[in-house]
Amino acid sequence: MTYRTITPQQFLIEARAWDIKRRAMRRAAxxxxxxxxxxxxxSIAFIVLTCxxxxxxxxxxxxxxxxxTPS
Structure with missing residues (x-):
């Protein structure tokens, strides 16, 4: 596996994309x-009504x- 050097700007771009994905996953959860x-x-209400x-x-x-007898 080879490693590549990234610029600080590229790091910020990737970090921002990761943060957007993280927020989307938290919202979905x-x-x-x-x-x-x-x-x-x-489902509980449906079971009670069915019973x-x-x-x-x-x-x-x-x-x-x-x-x-009911009045």
Whole structure:
């Protein structure tokens, strides 16, 4: 592997490009965290609603069997 000498100006250009990429990755990670949180909440809410929808007829029939009727 050979090494090359770069000028201070070239170093600043490469450092600026690296910093732009680093900031973009941090921004992407931030929005990914928000998206993952939203998807986790949405999936839990979906599971709860699905379980409620499936269990509701059985709960109502069991309540009617034991004499509890909705008013």
């Amino acid at each position: 931030f929005f990914e965290a928000i998206f993952n949180t939203f998807m986790a909440v949405f 409620t929808t499936i269990a509701a007829p059985f709960l109502l029939s069991a309540a009617a069997f034991f004499g509890f």
